[in-house]
Amino acid sequence: MSIKNVISQQAHTKVSIGSFTLESGETLQDVELAYERYGPENAPVILICHALTGNQHAVGSSENPGWWNGLVGDGCAIDTTAFQVVTFNVLGGCHGSTGPASINPETKEPYRLNFPKITIRDIVHSQYEALKLLDIHEVHAVVGGSLGGMQTLEWGLLYPTFMKQLYALAATPYLSDYGIAFNHIGARAIQDDPAFSNGNYDKNEQLHGFEIARMAGMVTYRSGTLFQKRFDRHQSESLYDIQSYMDYQGEKIKERFDANSYLYLLEAMNHHDIRRSRGTLQEAATQYQVPLFTVSFEHDLLYPKELIKPFSQLAANSEHLHVQTDYGHDGFLVEFNQWGSWLYHKLNEGAVNHHDN
Structure with missing residues:
Protein backbone atom coordinates (compact mmCIF):
# COMPACT_ATOMS: atom_id res chain seq x y z
CA MET A 1 0.00 0.00 0.00
CA SER A 2 1.37 3.38 -0.97
CA ILE A 3 1.11 6.09 1.66
CA LYS A 4 2.78 8.70 -0.45
CA ASN A 5 1.18 12.10 0.15
CA VAL A 6 0.47 13.68 -3.21
CA ILE A 7 0.58 17.42 -3.81
CA SER A 8 1.95 19.41 -0.91
CA GLN A 9 -0.04 22.23 0.63
CA GLN A 10 1.34 25.08 -1.47
CA ALA A 11 -0.56 28.29 -2.14
CA HIS A 12 0.36 28.28 -5.81
CA THR A 13 -0.83 24.79 -6.73
CA LYS A 14 -3.30 25.46 -9.54
CA VAL A 15 -5.01 23.75 -12.42
CA SER A 16 -5.92 25.62 -15.59
CA ILE A 17 -9.28 24.71 -17.13
CA GLY A 18 -8.96 27.15 -20.05
CA SER A 19 -12.05 28.97 -21.28
CA PHE A 20 -15.16 28.40 -19.22
CA THR A 21 -18.74 29.35 -20.09
CA LEU A 22 -20.97 30.40 -17.22
CA GLU A 23 -24.71 29.87 -16.76
CA SER A 24 -25.18 33.47 -17.89
CA GLY A 25 -23.68 32.59 -21.27
CA GLU A 26 -20.58 34.70 -20.69
CA THR A 27 -17.21 33.01 -21.17
CA LEU A 28 -14.16 33.51 -18.99
CA GLN A 29 -10.76 32.96 -20.57
CA ASP A 30 -7.75 31.26 -18.97
CA VAL A 31 -9.59 30.12 -15.86
CA GLU A 32 -7.49 28.71 -13.03
CA LEU A 33 -8.54 26.99 -9.82
CA ALA A 34 -6.17 26.82 -6.87
CA TYR A 35 -6.37 23.59 -4.90
CA GLU A 36 -5.01 21.50 -2.09
CA ARG A 37 -4.57 17.76 -2.57
CA TYR A 38 -3.50 15.53 0.27
CA GLY A 39 -3.52 11.84 1.14
CA PRO A 40 -2.49 8.42 -0.18
CA GLU A 41 -1.93 8.44 -3.90
CA ASN A 42 -4.34 5.64 -4.81
CA ALA A 43 -6.93 6.17 -2.09
CA PRO A 44 -10.60 7.03 -2.71
CA VAL A 45 -11.08 10.78 -3.13
CA ILE A 46 -13.16 13.06 -0.95
CA LEU A 47 -13.95 16.47 -2.40
CA ILE A 48 -14.22 19.17 0.26
CA CYS A 49 -16.06 22.41 -0.52
CA HIS A 50 -15.29 25.54 1.51
CA ALA A 51 -17.54 28.22 3.02
CA LEU A 52 -17.84 31.93 2.16
CA THR A 53 -14.48 33.21 3.42
CA GLY A 54 -12.71 29.86 3.31
CA ASN A 55 -10.07 28.72 0.87
CA GLN A 56 -8.46 25.59 -0.53
CA HIS A 57 -6.48 24.88 2.63
CA ALA A 58 -8.78 22.53 4.51
CA VAL A 59 -5.83 20.48 5.81
CA GLY A 60 -3.10 23.09 5.71
CA SER A 61 0.28 22.38 7.23
CA SER A 62 1.81 22.11 10.69
CA GLU A 63 2.93 25.74 10.39
CA ASN A 64 -0.41 26.96 9.01
CA PRO A 65 -3.23 24.56 9.94
CA GLY A 66 -6.20 24.56 7.58
CA TRP A 67 -9.72 25.68 8.42
CA TRP A 68 -10.90 22.06 8.93
CA ASN A 69 -7.70 20.88 10.61
CA GLY A 70 -8.74 18.45 13.30
CA LEU A 71 -11.68 17.17 11.26
CA VAL A 72 -9.52 16.41 8.22
CA GLY A 73 -6.08 14.89 8.67
CA ASP A 74 -4.21 11.74 9.58
CA GLY A 75 -6.38 9.75 11.98
CA CYS A 76 -9.18 12.34 11.95
CA ALA A 77 -12.86 11.92 11.04
CA ILE A 78 -11.94 12.49 7.41
CA ASP A 79 -8.87 10.31 7.66
CA THR A 80 -6.12 11.23 5.24
CA THR A 81 -4.40 7.90 5.79
CA ALA A 82 -7.43 6.23 4.18
CA PHE A 83 -8.74 8.92 1.83
CA GLN A 84 -7.25 11.45 -0.51
CA VAL A 85 -8.84 14.90 -0.07
CA VAL A 86 -9.09 17.62 -2.67
CA THR A 87 -10.26 21.17 -1.92
CA PHE A 88 -10.59 23.96 -4.47
CA ASN A 89 -10.65 27.67 -3.90
CA VAL A 90 -13.98 28.52 -5.53
CA LEU A 91 -14.36 30.28 -8.85
CA GLY A 92 -14.81 33.93 -7.91
CA GLY A 93 -12.60 33.47 -4.86
CA CYS A 94 -9.45 35.36 -3.94
CA HIS A 95 -6.93 32.73 -2.88
CA GLY A 96 -5.50 31.80 -6.25
CA SER A 97 -8.59 30.95 -8.30
CA THR A 98 -9.89 33.20 -11.05
CA GLY A 99 -12.02 35.93 -9.53
CA PRO A 100 -12.64 39.69 -9.44
CA ALA A 101 -9.06 40.41 -8.28
CA SER A 102 -7.58 38.39 -11.16
CA ILE A 103 -6.11 39.99 -14.27
CA ASN A 104 -8.48 40.03 -17.23
CA PRO A 105 -6.37 38.55 -20.08
CA GLU A 106 -8.11 40.85 -22.57
CA THR A 107 -7.59 44.19 -20.76
CA LYS A 108 -4.50 43.27 -18.69
CA GLU A 109 -6.22 44.96 -15.74
CA PRO A 110 -7.98 43.40 -12.72
CA TYR A 111 -11.57 42.39 -13.46
CA ARG A 112 -12.97 44.03 -10.34
CA LEU A 113 -16.71 44.55 -10.93
CA ASN A 114 -16.32 43.67 -14.63
CA PHE A 115 -16.07 40.05 -13.52
CA PRO A 116 -19.24 38.27 -14.69
CA LYS A 117 -21.84 37.10 -12.19
CA ILE A 118 -21.39 33.51 -11.05
CA THR A 119 -23.69 30.91 -9.52
CA ILE A 120 -23.20 27.94 -7.25
CA ARG A 121 -23.72 25.78 -10.31
CA ASP A 122 -20.90 27.59 -12.12
CA ILE A 123 -18.64 26.88 -9.16
CA VAL A 124 -19.50 23.17 -9.27
CA HIS A 125 -19.12 22.89 -13.05
CA SER A 126 -15.69 24.52 -12.89
CA GLN A 127 -14.54 22.09 -10.20
CA TYR A 128 -15.78 19.16 -12.26
CA GLU A 129 -13.66 20.32 -15.18
CA ALA A 130 -10.66 20.72 -12.89
CA LEU A 131 -11.09 17.25 -11.38
CA LYS A 132 -11.09 15.68 -14.85
CA LEU A 133 -7.79 17.43 -15.59
CA LEU A 134 -6.42 16.03 -12.33
CA ASP A 135 -7.42 12.58 -13.63
CA ILE A 136 -10.15 12.20 -11.00
CA HIS A 137 -13.27 10.75 -12.61
CA GLU A 138 -15.20 9.76 -9.49
CA VAL A 139 -15.11 10.60 -5.80
CA HIS A 140 -16.16 8.71 -2.72
CA ALA A 141 -17.91 11.73 -1.21
CA VAL A 142 -18.51 15.44 -1.53
CA VAL A 143 -18.47 17.24 1.81
CA GLY A 144 -19.06 20.90 2.61
CA GLY A 145 -20.54 23.37 5.07
CA SER A 146 -22.49 26.60 4.48
CA LEU A 147 -21.52 27.80 0.98
CA GLY A 148 -19.68 24.49 0.75
CA GLY A 149 -22.92 22.69 1.61
CA MET A 150 -24.70 24.56 -1.18
CA GLN A 151 -22.05 23.27 -3.57
CA THR A 152 -22.51 19.75 -2.19
CA LEU A 153 -26.26 19.85 -2.84
CA GLU A 154 -25.69 21.02 -6.40
CA TRP A 155 -22.99 18.40 -6.98
CA GLY A 156 -25.55 15.68 -6.27
CA LEU A 157 -27.95 17.09 -8.86
CA LEU A 158 -25.55 18.21 -11.58
CA TYR A 159 -23.39 15.06 -11.47
CA PRO A 160 -25.58 12.52 -9.65
CA THR A 161 -23.36 9.48 -10.18
CA PHE A 162 -19.96 11.16 -9.79
CA MET A 163 -19.89 10.43 -6.05
CA LYS A 164 -21.06 7.70 -3.69
CA GLN A 165 -22.11 9.95 -0.82
CA LEU A 166 -23.05 13.58 -0.16
CA TYR A 167 -22.60 15.50 3.10
CA ALA A 168 -24.24 18.92 3.33
CA LEU A 169 -23.52 20.62 6.64
CA ALA A 170 -25.28 23.80 7.81
CA ALA A 171 -26.84 24.35 4.38
CA THR A 172 -30.42 24.57 3.13
CA PRO A 173 -31.75 23.72 -0.34
CA TYR A 174 -32.27 27.44 -0.94
CA LEU A 175 -31.14 30.53 0.92
CA SER A 176 -33.90 31.91 3.12
CA ASP A 177 -35.15 35.48 3.02
CA ASN A 270 -28.50 34.63 -2.61
CA HIS A 271 -29.44 32.85 -5.82
CA HIS A 272 -28.82 29.36 -4.45
CA ASP A 273 -32.00 27.35 -4.98
CA ILE A 274 -31.93 23.71 -6.03
CA ARG A 275 -35.54 24.09 -7.27
CA ARG A 276 -34.50 26.38 -10.11
CA SER A 277 -35.40 24.64 -13.42
CA ARG A 278 -36.10 21.43 -11.49
CA GLY A 279 -39.69 21.89 -10.28
CA THR A 280 -40.79 21.66 -6.67
CA LEU A 281 -38.53 20.96 -3.73
CA GLN A 282 -39.80 17.39 -3.62
CA GLU A 283 -39.19 16.92 -7.34
CA ALA A 284 -35.63 18.22 -6.95
CA ALA A 285 -34.96 16.09 -3.86
CA THR A 286 -36.02 12.90 -5.61
CA GLN A 287 -33.27 13.43 -8.19
CA TYR A 288 -30.52 12.55 -5.70
CA GLN A 289 -29.19 9.12 -6.63
CA VAL A 290 -26.71 8.57 -3.79
CA PRO A 291 -27.08 8.78 0.00
CA LEU A 292 -27.54 12.36 1.17
CA PHE A 293 -26.44 13.14 4.71
CA THR A 294 -27.48 16.49 6.12
CA VAL A 295 -26.35 18.11 9.37
CA SER A 296 -27.95 21.04 11.20
CA PHE A 297 -26.68 22.90 14.24
CA GLU A 298 -28.63 24.29 17.17
CA HIS A 299 -29.02 28.10 17.14
CA ASP A 300 -28.17 28.32 13.41
CA LEU A 301 -30.12 31.41 12.40
CA LEU A 302 -29.26 31.18 8.71
CA TYR A 303 -29.68 27.46 8.03
CA PRO A 304 -32.05 26.10 10.67
CA LYS A 305 -33.02 22.51 11.31
CA GLU A 306 -36.61 23.45 10.39
CA LEU A 307 -35.53 23.93 6.77
CA ILE A 308 -32.87 21.23 6.51
CA LYS A 309 -34.49 18.18 8.09
CA PRO A 310 -37.82 18.23 6.16
CA PHE A 311 -35.89 18.66 2.91
CA SER A 312 -33.58 15.78 3.78
CA GLN A 313 -36.56 13.51 4.39
CA LEU A 314 -37.73 14.09 0.82
CA ALA A 315 -34.63 12.37 -0.61
CA ALA A 316 -34.94 8.62 -1.04
CA ASN A 317 -31.74 7.61 0.74
CA SER A 318 -30.97 10.23 3.33
CA GLU A 319 -30.11 10.72 6.97
CA HIS A 320 -30.19 13.84 9.11
CA LEU A 321 -28.10 14.67 12.17
CA HIS A 322 -28.85 17.61 14.45
CA VAL A 323 -25.97 18.80 16.61
CA GLN A 324 -26.55 20.50 19.96
CA THR A 325 -24.13 23.41 20.21
CA ASP A 326 -23.90 27.01 21.38
CA TYR A 327 -21.86 27.92 18.30
CA GLY A 328 -24.84 28.18 15.98
CA HIS A 329 -23.96 28.23 12.29
CA ASP A 330 -20.24 28.04 13.04
CA GLY A 331 -20.84 24.64 14.64
CA PHE A 332 -19.59 23.00 11.45
CA LEU A 333 -16.16 24.54 12.09
CA VAL A 334 -15.73 23.49 15.74
CA GLU A 335 -16.50 20.83 18.37
CA PHE A 336 -15.59 17.95 16.06
CA ASN A 337 -15.73 15.59 19.03
CA GLN A 338 -19.51 15.97 19.01
CA TRP A 339 -20.17 14.86 15.45
CA GLY A 340 -16.87 13.77 13.91
CA SER A 341 -17.29 10.11 14.87
CA TRP A 342 -20.69 10.04 13.14
CA LEU A 343 -19.06 11.42 9.98
CA TYR A 344 -16.18 8.96 10.25
CA HIS A 345 -18.46 5.92 10.46
CA LYS A 346 -20.70 7.07 7.62
CA LEU A 347 -17.75 7.77 5.33
CA ASN A 348 -16.28 4.36 5.99
CA GLU A 349 -19.51 2.40 5.50
CA GLY A 350 -18.96 0.65 2.19
CA ALA A 351 -15.87 2.67 1.33
CA VAL A 352 -13.86 0.98 -1.40
CA ASN A 353 -10.19 0.73 -0.65
CA HIS A 354 -8.15 1.36 -3.78
CA HIS A 355 -4.77 1.36 -2.04
CA ASP A 356 -3.70 -1.97 -3.52
CA ASN A 357 -4.69 -1.18 -7.11
Whole structure:
Protein backbone atom coordinates (compact mmCIF):
# COMPACT_ATOMS: atom_id res chain seq x y z
CA MET A 1 0.00 0.00 0.00
CA SER A 2 1.37 3.38 -0.97
CA ILE A 3 1.11 6.09 1.66
CA LYS A 4 2.78 8.70 -0.45
CA ASN A 5 1.18 12.10 0.15
CA VAL A 6 0.47 13.68 -3.21
CA ILE A 7 0.58 17.42 -3.81
CA SER A 8 1.95 19.41 -0.91
CA GLN A 9 -0.04 22.23 0.63
CA GLN A 10 1.34 25.08 -1.47
CA ALA A 11 -0.56 28.29 -2.14
CA HIS A 12 0.36 28.28 -5.81
CA THR A 13 -0.83 24.79 -6.73
CA LYS A 14 -3.30 25.46 -9.54
CA VAL A 15 -5.01 23.75 -12.42
CA SER A 16 -5.92 25.62 -15.59
CA ILE A 17 -9.28 24.71 -17.13
CA GLY A 18 -8.96 27.15 -20.05
CA SER A 19 -12.05 28.97 -21.28
CA PHE A 20 -15.16 28.40 -19.22
CA THR A 21 -18.74 29.35 -20.09
CA LEU A 22 -20.97 30.40 -17.22
CA GLU A 23 -24.71 29.87 -16.76
CA SER A 24 -25.18 33.47 -17.89
CA GLY A 25 -23.68 32.59 -21.27
CA GLU A 26 -20.58 34.70 -20.69
CA THR A 27 -17.21 33.01 -21.17
CA LEU A 28 -14.16 33.51 -18.99
CA GLN A 29 -10.76 32.96 -20.57
CA ASP A 30 -7.75 31.26 -18.97
CA VAL A 31 -9.59 30.12 -15.86
CA GLU A 32 -7.49 28.71 -13.03
CA LEU A 33 -8.54 26.99 -9.82
CA ALA A 34 -6.17 26.82 -6.87
CA TYR A 35 -6.37 23.59 -4.90
CA GLU A 36 -5.01 21.50 -2.09
CA ARG A 37 -4.57 17.76 -2.57
CA TYR A 38 -3.50 15.53 0.27
CA GLY A 39 -3.52 11.84 1.14
CA PRO A 40 -2.49 8.42 -0.18
CA GLU A 41 -1.93 8.44 -3.90
CA ASN A 42 -4.34 5.64 -4.81
CA ALA A 43 -6.93 6.17 -2.09
CA PRO A 44 -10.60 7.03 -2.71
CA VAL A 45 -11.08 10.78 -3.13
CA ILE A 46 -13.16 13.06 -0.95
CA LEU A 47 -13.95 16.47 -2.40
CA ILE A 48 -14.22 19.17 0.26
CA CYS A 49 -16.06 22.41 -0.52
CA HIS A 50 -15.29 25.54 1.51
CA ALA A 51 -17.54 28.22 3.02
CA LEU A 52 -17.84 31.93 2.16
CA THR A 53 -14.48 33.21 3.42
CA GLY A 54 -12.71 29.86 3.31
CA ASN A 55 -10.07 28.72 0.87
CA GLN A 56 -8.46 25.59 -0.53
CA HIS A 57 -6.48 24.88 2.63
CA ALA A 58 -8.78 22.53 4.51
CA VAL A 59 -5.83 20.48 5.81
CA GLY A 60 -3.10 23.09 5.71
CA SER A 61 0.28 22.38 7.23
CA SER A 62 1.81 22.11 10.69
CA GLU A 63 2.93 25.74 10.39
CA ASN A 64 -0.41 26.96 9.01
CA PRO A 65 -3.23 24.56 9.94
CA GLY A 66 -6.20 24.56 7.58
CA TRP A 67 -9.72 25.68 8.42
CA TRP A 68 -10.90 22.06 8.93
CA ASN A 69 -7.70 20.88 10.61
CA GLY A 70 -8.74 18.45 13.30
CA LEU A 71 -11.68 17.17 11.26
CA VAL A 72 -9.52 16.41 8.22
CA GLY A 73 -6.08 14.89 8.67
CA ASP A 74 -4.21 11.74 9.58
CA GLY A 75 -6.38 9.75 11.98
CA CYS A 76 -9.18 12.34 11.95
CA ALA A 77 -12.86 11.92 11.04
CA ILE A 78 -11.94 12.49 7.41
CA ASP A 79 -8.87 10.31 7.66
CA THR A 80 -6.12 11.23 5.24
CA THR A 81 -4.40 7.90 5.79
CA ALA A 82 -7.43 6.23 4.18
CA PHE A 83 -8.74 8.92 1.83
CA GLN A 84 -7.25 11.45 -0.51
CA VAL A 85 -8.84 14.90 -0.07
CA VAL A 86 -9.09 17.62 -2.67
CA THR A 87 -10.26 21.17 -1.92
CA PHE A 88 -10.59 23.96 -4.47
CA ASN A 89 -10.65 27.67 -3.90
CA VAL A 90 -13.98 28.52 -5.53
CA LEU A 91 -14.36 30.28 -8.85
CA GLY A 92 -14.81 33.93 -7.91
CA GLY A 93 -12.60 33.47 -4.86
CA CYS A 94 -9.45 35.36 -3.94
CA HIS A 95 -6.93 32.73 -2.88
CA GLY A 96 -5.50 31.80 -6.25
CA SER A 97 -8.59 30.95 -8.30
CA THR A 98 -9.89 33.20 -11.05
CA GLY A 99 -12.02 35.93 -9.53
CA PRO A 100 -12.64 39.69 -9.44
CA ALA A 101 -9.06 40.41 -8.28
CA SER A 102 -7.58 38.39 -11.16
CA ILE A 103 -6.11 39.99 -14.27
CA ASN A 104 -8.48 40.03 -17.23
CA PRO A 105 -6.37 38.55 -20.08
CA GLU A 106 -8.11 40.85 -22.57
CA THR A 107 -7.59 44.19 -20.76
CA LYS A 108 -4.50 43.27 -18.69
CA GLU A 109 -6.22 44.96 -15.74
CA PRO A 110 -7.98 43.40 -12.72
CA TYR A 111 -11.57 42.39 -13.46
CA ARG A 112 -12.97 44.03 -10.34
CA LEU A 113 -16.71 44.55 -10.93
CA ASN A 114 -16.32 43.67 -14.63
CA PHE A 115 -16.07 40.05 -13.52
CA PRO A 116 -19.24 38.27 -14.69
CA LYS A 117 -21.84 37.10 -12.19
CA ILE A 118 -21.39 33.51 -11.05
CA THR A 119 -23.69 30.91 -9.52
CA ILE A 120 -23.20 27.94 -7.25
CA ARG A 121 -23.72 25.78 -10.31
CA ASP A 122 -20.90 27.59 -12.12
CA ILE A 123 -18.64 26.88 -9.16
CA VAL A 124 -19.50 23.17 -9.27
CA HIS A 125 -19.12 22.89 -13.05
CA SER A 126 -15.69 24.52 -12.89
CA GLN A 127 -14.54 22.09 -10.20
CA TYR A 128 -15.78 19.16 -12.26
CA GLU A 129 -13.66 20.32 -15.18
CA ALA A 130 -10.66 20.72 -12.89
CA LEU A 131 -11.09 17.25 -11.38
CA LYS A 132 -11.09 15.68 -14.85
CA LEU A 133 -7.79 17.43 -15.59
CA LEU A 134 -6.42 16.03 -12.33
CA ASP A 135 -7.42 12.58 -13.63
CA ILE A 136 -10.15 12.20 -11.00
CA HIS A 137 -13.27 10.75 -12.61
CA GLU A 138 -15.20 9.76 -9.49
CA VAL A 139 -15.11 10.60 -5.80
CA HIS A 140 -16.16 8.71 -2.72
CA ALA A 141 -17.91 11.73 -1.21
CA VAL A 142 -18.51 15.44 -1.53
CA VAL A 143 -18.47 17.24 1.81
CA GLY A 144 -19.06 20.90 2.61
CA GLY A 145 -20.54 23.37 5.07
CA SER A 146 -22.49 26.60 4.48
CA LEU A 147 -21.52 27.80 0.98
CA GLY A 148 -19.68 24.49 0.75
CA GLY A 149 -22.92 22.69 1.61
CA MET A 150 -24.70 24.56 -1.18
CA GLN A 151 -22.05 23.27 -3.57
CA THR A 152 -22.51 19.75 -2.19
CA LEU A 153 -26.26 19.85 -2.84
CA GLU A 154 -25.69 21.02 -6.40
CA TRP A 155 -22.99 18.40 -6.98
CA GLY A 156 -25.55 15.68 -6.27
CA LEU A 157 -27.95 17.09 -8.86
CA LEU A 158 -25.55 18.21 -11.58
CA TYR A 159 -23.39 15.06 -11.47
CA PRO A 160 -25.58 12.52 -9.65
CA THR A 161 -23.36 9.48 -10.18
CA PHE A 162 -19.96 11.16 -9.79
CA MET A 163 -19.89 10.43 -6.05
CA LYS A 164 -21.06 7.70 -3.69
CA GLN A 165 -22.11 9.95 -0.82
CA LEU A 166 -23.05 13.58 -0.16
CA TYR A 167 -22.60 15.50 3.10
CA ALA A 168 -24.24 18.92 3.33
CA LEU A 169 -23.52 20.62 6.64
CA ALA A 170 -25.28 23.80 7.81
CA ALA A 171 -26.84 24.35 4.38
CA THR A 172 -30.42 24.57 3.13
CA PRO A 173 -31.75 23.72 -0.34
CA TYR A 174 -32.27 27.44 -0.94
CA LEU A 175 -31.14 30.53 0.92
CA SER A 176 -33.90 31.91 3.12
CA ASP A 177 -35.15 35.48 3.02
CA TYR A 178 -33.50 35.92 6.42
CA GLY A 179 -30.15 34.92 4.94
CA ILE A 180 -30.64 37.18 1.93
CA ALA A 181 -31.50 40.06 4.28
CA PHE A 182 -28.22 39.78 6.17
CA ASN A 183 -26.28 39.38 2.94
CA HIS A 184 -27.93 42.58 1.72
CA ILE A 185 -26.85 44.46 4.84
CA GLY A 186 -23.27 43.29 4.33
CA ALA A 187 -23.27 44.13 0.63
CA ARG A 188 -24.69 47.61 1.18
CA ALA A 189 -22.16 48.34 3.91
CA ILE A 190 -19.37 47.62 1.42
CA GLN A 191 -20.93 49.28 -1.62
CA ASP A 192 -21.92 52.48 0.20
CA ASP A 193 -18.43 53.01 1.61
CA PRO A 194 -16.96 55.99 -0.32
CA ALA A 195 -13.60 54.21 -0.36
CA PHE A 196 -15.17 51.30 -2.26
CA SER A 197 -15.24 53.51 -5.37
CA ASN A 198 -17.50 51.17 -7.34
CA GLY A 199 -15.08 48.30 -6.81
CA ASN A 200 -12.01 50.30 -7.80
CA TYR A 201 -10.57 50.68 -4.31
CA ASP A 202 -6.80 50.90 -4.00
CA LYS A 203 -6.46 48.81 -0.85
CA ASN A 204 -8.79 46.46 0.96
CA GLU A 205 -7.58 47.96 4.24
CA GLN A 206 -9.34 51.25 3.45
CA LEU A 207 -12.81 49.69 3.43
CA HIS A 208 -14.49 50.35 6.76
CA GLY A 209 -17.73 49.12 5.21
CA PHE A 210 -16.15 45.71 4.80
CA GLU A 211 -15.55 45.64 8.55
CA ILE A 212 -19.22 46.35 9.20
CA ALA A 213 -20.26 43.64 6.75
CA ARG A 214 -18.14 41.11 8.61
CA MET A 215 -19.50 42.21 11.98
CA ALA A 216 -23.07 41.76 10.74
CA GLY A 217 -22.16 38.31 9.49
CA MET A 218 -20.54 37.33 12.78
CA VAL A 219 -23.79 38.05 14.64
CA THR A 220 -25.53 35.42 12.51
CA TYR A 221 -22.71 32.88 12.61
CA ARG A 222 -22.69 32.55 16.41
CA SER A 223 -25.47 32.45 19.01
CA GLY A 224 -26.50 34.89 21.72
CA THR A 225 -25.96 32.08 24.21
CA LEU A 226 -22.33 31.70 23.15
CA PHE A 227 -21.68 35.45 23.25
CA GLN A 228 -23.17 35.65 26.74
CA LYS A 229 -21.08 32.74 28.03
CA ARG A 230 -17.90 33.99 26.42
CA PHE A 231 -18.09 37.74 27.14
CA ASP A 232 -20.64 38.14 29.97
CA ARG A 233 -20.68 41.94 29.55
CA HIS A 234 -17.02 42.14 30.61
CA GLN A 235 -15.52 45.52 29.90
CA SER A 236 -11.92 46.57 29.32
CA GLU A 237 -11.36 50.32 29.45
CA SER A 238 -13.99 52.02 27.27
CA LEU A 239 -15.19 49.00 25.28
CA TYR A 240 -17.05 45.86 26.19
CA ASP A 241 -15.13 42.73 25.24
CA ILE A 242 -17.80 41.84 22.68
CA GLN A 243 -17.21 45.22 20.99
CA SER A 244 -13.46 44.64 20.86
CA TYR A 245 -14.08 41.17 19.46
CA MET A 246 -16.28 42.57 16.69
CA ASP A 247 -13.69 45.22 15.84
CA TYR A 248 -11.02 42.52 15.67
CA GLN A 249 -13.11 40.38 13.32
CA GLY A 250 -13.77 43.38 11.09
CA GLU A 251 -10.09 44.19 10.80
CA LYS A 252 -9.08 40.57 10.29
CA ILE A 253 -11.34 39.97 7.27
CA LYS A 254 -9.67 42.82 5.36
CA GLU A 255 -6.29 41.14 5.76
CA ARG A 256 -7.33 37.83 4.23
CA PHE A 257 -10.20 38.41 1.82
CA ASP A 258 -11.03 40.63 -1.15
CA ALA A 259 -14.16 42.79 -0.83
CA ASN A 260 -15.21 42.32 -4.45
CA SER A 261 -14.92 38.55 -4.09
CA TYR A 262 -17.04 38.78 -0.96
CA LEU A 263 -19.78 40.59 -2.89
CA TYR A 264 -19.75 38.10 -5.76
CA LEU A 265 -19.99 35.10 -3.44
CA LEU A 266 -22.78 36.71 -1.40
CA GLU A 267 -24.72 37.14 -4.63
CA ALA A 268 -24.10 33.51 -5.62
CA MET A 269 -25.42 32.43 -2.23
CA ASN A 270 -28.50 34.63 -2.61
CA HIS A 271 -29.44 32.85 -5.82
CA HIS A 272 -28.82 29.36 -4.45
CA ASP A 273 -32.00 27.35 -4.98
CA ILE A 274 -31.93 23.71 -6.03
CA ARG A 275 -35.54 24.09 -7.27
CA ARG A 276 -34.50 26.38 -10.11
CA SER A 277 -35.40 24.64 -13.42
CA ARG A 278 -36.10 21.43 -11.49
CA GLY A 279 -39.69 21.89 -10.28
CA THR A 280 -40.79 21.66 -6.67
CA LEU A 281 -38.53 20.96 -3.73
CA GLN A 282 -39.80 17.39 -3.62
CA GLU A 283 -39.19 16.92 -7.34
CA ALA A 284 -35.63 18.22 -6.95
CA ALA A 285 -34.96 16.09 -3.86
CA THR A 286 -36.02 12.90 -5.61
CA GLN A 287 -33.27 13.43 -8.19
CA TYR A 288 -30.52 12.55 -5.70
CA GLN A 289 -29.19 9.12 -6.63
CA VAL A 290 -26.71 8.57 -3.79
CA PRO A 291 -27.08 8.78 0.00
CA LEU A 292 -27.54 12.36 1.17
CA PHE A 293 -26.44 13.14 4.71
CA THR A 294 -27.48 16.49 6.12
CA VAL A 295 -26.35 18.11 9.37
CA SER A 296 -27.95 21.04 11.20
CA PHE A 297 -26.68 22.90 14.24
CA GLU A 298 -28.63 24.29 17.17
CA HIS A 299 -29.02 28.10 17.14
CA ASP A 300 -28.17 28.32 13.41
CA LEU A 301 -30.12 31.41 12.40
CA LEU A 302 -29.26 31.18 8.71
CA TYR A 303 -29.68 27.46 8.03
CA PRO A 304 -32.05 26.10 10.67
CA LYS A 305 -33.02 22.51 11.31
CA GLU A 306 -36.61 23.45 10.39
CA LEU A 307 -35.53 23.93 6.77
CA ILE A 308 -32.87 21.23 6.51
CA LYS A 309 -34.49 18.18 8.09
CA PRO A 310 -37.82 18.23 6.16
CA PHE A 311 -35.89 18.66 2.91
CA SER A 312 -33.58 15.78 3.78
CA GLN A 313 -36.56 13.51 4.39
CA LEU A 314 -37.73 14.09 0.82
CA ALA A 315 -34.63 12.37 -0.61
CA ALA A 316 -34.94 8.62 -1.04
CA ASN A 317 -31.74 7.61 0.74
CA SER A 318 -30.97 10.23 3.33
CA GLU A 319 -30.11 10.72 6.97
CA HIS A 320 -30.19 13.84 9.11
CA LEU A 321 -28.10 14.67 12.17
CA HIS A 322 -28.85 17.61 14.45
CA VAL A 323 -25.97 18.80 16.61
CA GLN A 324 -26.55 20.50 19.96
CA THR A 325 -24.13 23.41 20.21
CA ASP A 326 -23.90 27.01 21.38
CA TYR A 327 -21.86 27.92 18.30
CA GLY A 328 -24.84 28.18 15.98
CA HIS A 329 -23.96 28.23 12.29
CA ASP A 330 -20.24 28.04 13.04
CA GLY A 331 -20.84 24.64 14.64
CA PHE A 332 -19.59 23.00 11.45
CA LEU A 333 -16.16 24.54 12.09
CA VAL A 334 -15.73 23.49 15.74
CA GLU A 335 -16.50 20.83 18.37
CA PHE A 336 -15.59 17.95 16.06
CA ASN A 337 -15.73 15.59 19.03
CA GLN A 338 -19.51 15.97 19.01
CA TRP A 339 -20.17 14.86 15.45
CA GLY A 340 -16.87 13.77 13.91
CA SER A 341 -17.29 10.11 14.87
CA TRP A 342 -20.69 10.04 13.14
CA LEU A 343 -19.06 11.42 9.98
CA TYR A 344 -16.18 8.96 10.25
CA HIS A 345 -18.46 5.92 10.46
CA LYS A 346 -20.70 7.07 7.62
CA LEU A 347 -17.75 7.77 5.33
CA ASN A 348 -16.28 4.36 5.99
CA GLU A 349 -19.51 2.40 5.50
CA GLY A 350 -18.96 0.65 2.19
CA ALA A 351 -15.87 2.67 1.33
CA VAL A 352 -13.86 0.98 -1.40
CA ASN A 353 -10.19 0.73 -0.65
CA HIS A 354 -8.15 1.36 -3.78
CA HIS A 355 -4.77 1.36 -2.04
CA ASP A 356 -3.70 -1.97 -3.52
CA ASN A 357 -4.69 -1.18 -7.11
